[in-house]
Amino acid sequence: MLITPAYAQAAGGAGGAITSFIPLILIFAIMYFLLIRPQQKKLKDHKAMVDAVRRGDQVVTQGGILGKVTKVKDDNEIEVEIASGVKVRVVKSTISQVISKTEPASE
Numbered sequence: 001m002l003i004t005p006a007y008a009q010a011a012g013g014a015g016g017a018i019t020s021f022i023p024l025i026l027i028f029a030i031m032y033f034l035l036i037r038p039q040q041k042k043l044k045d046h047k048a049m050v051d052a053v054r055r056g057d058q059v060v061t062q063g064g065i066l067g068k069v070t071k072v073k074d075d076n077e078i079e080v081e082i083a084s085g086v087k088v089r090v091v092k093s094t095i096s097q098v099i100s101k102t103e104p105a106s107e
Contacts, residue, residue, distance in 0.1 A: 050092045053078065056102035062094045 053059065057069045059080065067080035070087060078095075081087045 049098055050095055052101075053092065053095060053098060054102065058099040059095050060097040060099060061090055062096045066099070 053069060054072060055069055058066070059069060060066055061080070065080070065082055065088075067082040067088070069078055070081045071079040073079060073089070076092050078090055078092055079087050080090050
């Protein structure tokens, strides 16, 4: 045999373990910046939009129902008028879009 077993085993060393994790770390970083971070930003923007909903706003629910907010009942529920005299209670988080916002009342 030309190469002794002890010499062949010493070639791997601790450097090989670190370099084998570099592709894994790069994949995680790419996933974070392309998937996780934009989704967190979108959730944050949606929460801010839902928290800012007030009486008189025109909204679209996730079910596609258009209506006007008539009452903000409590922290997670609003009342939406979808036709004249027809009011439904909607969970705030199901609002997908605010079409038109009303101006706050000046005091």
